[in-house]
Amino acid sequence: MTPGLTPFAGNDYLGLARDPRLAEACSRAATTHGISSTSSRWALGWTALHQELEESIANFTGLGAACITGAAYFGGAVYYSLFAGSGRTVYCDAMVHSNQYLGMRAAGLEIRPFRHLDVVDLRRQLAAHSGPPPIIASDGVYGISGELAPLAELAAAARAVGAEFFVDDAHGFGALGASGRGSVELCGLAPDSTLTVLCSMSKAMGCGGGFLAGRLELIERCRRSPTASGSAIPPPPIAAACRASLHILRSEPERRVRLQANARRMRQALAGRGIAVVSEATPILGMVFADEHAAAAASRHFAAHAIAIPYFKYASEPRENLLRGIAKADYTEADLQRFENAVLSLPA
Ligand SMILES: Cc1ncc(COP(=O)(O)O)c(C=O)c1O
Missing domain, CATH: 3.40.640.10 (Type I PLP-dependent aspartate aminotransferase-like (Major domain))
Structure with a gap:
């Protein structure tokens, strides 16, 4: 990274x-x-x-x-x-x-x-x-x-x-x-x-x-x-x-509670920008883009906001328009705000 x-x-x-x-x-x-x-x-x-x-x-x-x-x-x-x-x-x-x-x-x-x-x-x-x-x-x-x-x-x-x-x-x-x-x-x-x-x-x-x-x-x-x-x-x-x-x-079950809360907040930010996420139930956010080029561009956009979400061809996933991000339990408020800001300015 x-x-x-x-x-x-x-x-x-x-x-x-x-x-x-x-x-x-x-x-x-x-x-x-x-x-x-x-x-x-x-x-x-x-x-x-x-x-x-x-x-x-x-x-x-x-x-x-x-x-x-x-x-x-x-x-x-x-x-x-x-x-x-x-x-x-x-x-x-x-x-x-x-x-x-x-x-x-x-x-x-x-x-x-x-x-x-x-x-x-x-x-x-x-x-x-x-x-x-x-x-x-x-x-x-x-x-x-x-x-x-x-x-x-x-x-x-x-x-x-x-x-x-x-x-x-x-x-x-x-x-x-x-x-x-x-x-x-x-x-x-x-x-x-x-x-x-x-x-x-x-x-x-x-x-x-x-x-x-x-x-x-x-x-x-x-x-x-x-x-x-x-x-x-x-x-x-x-x-x-x-x-x-x-x-x-x-x-420390509170770690899972924070994990869920962070995942919810990240999903809300993405929904607000009109970006669909494949599943609601887990800390993995399979963000749906138009195609692999758009997913790769989004990865570069996140990197420009100091957020690492690499795009590559995942061995076990045929849908190439997905960008895989995750929620973590230990994000700070500043981390989450950086994610929200990056999402706000993601090219549509
Ligand atoms: C569904 C699934 N099973 C098994 C594995 C293998 O896990 P490990 O890397 O801990 O050997 C992976 C790795 O990413 C996985 O995604």
């Missing part, structure tokens, strides 16, 4: 990435355990810090158990590998994140995409399903547009056919729901043995790595899957920072 610009993009929704408590936890763990895990959980990488982190996550999500990985991006590969050779079909939202497509393809599963956010299309396809119980998959929050998936309806459709239900909530965890459990909490989903959730620790948690949470039997198999067991776990300083971050996001 160009020095001097305030980030209005990225994924640090709660403003935790620069929290001194995380830096302190990191530095203490680096002194005690070194800066690298150097290996997988089975090959001496595991420390008491990792154990405590995994247990805290399992406890917080209420889903039974958790498996931490070096990156959330491994989640799809780990999860779908469990079903390789099972003959299961995956019915996934057509726009799920690339980590899911990677995992489904690597596992050789039959993929039947349903129209983006369209539960009616999913139900129509499920009515013709034959074979072993399928897997239904979605993102919780679509990372560029900020759209929230209709998780309650998807879960009901999954239950009706005895399916597994997989939700990639990389962008929801920590940021959404009264207690920060993510889009699953926001949509009122009760913990259920068929539900597996993938979360990122690099976004609202401000650290790094990812985790899968679900029933113990499935999570134990995740831990032994080739991807999870063949790559290094998060370094001990990051595991320590994740633990500190989890504690903060649980004990």
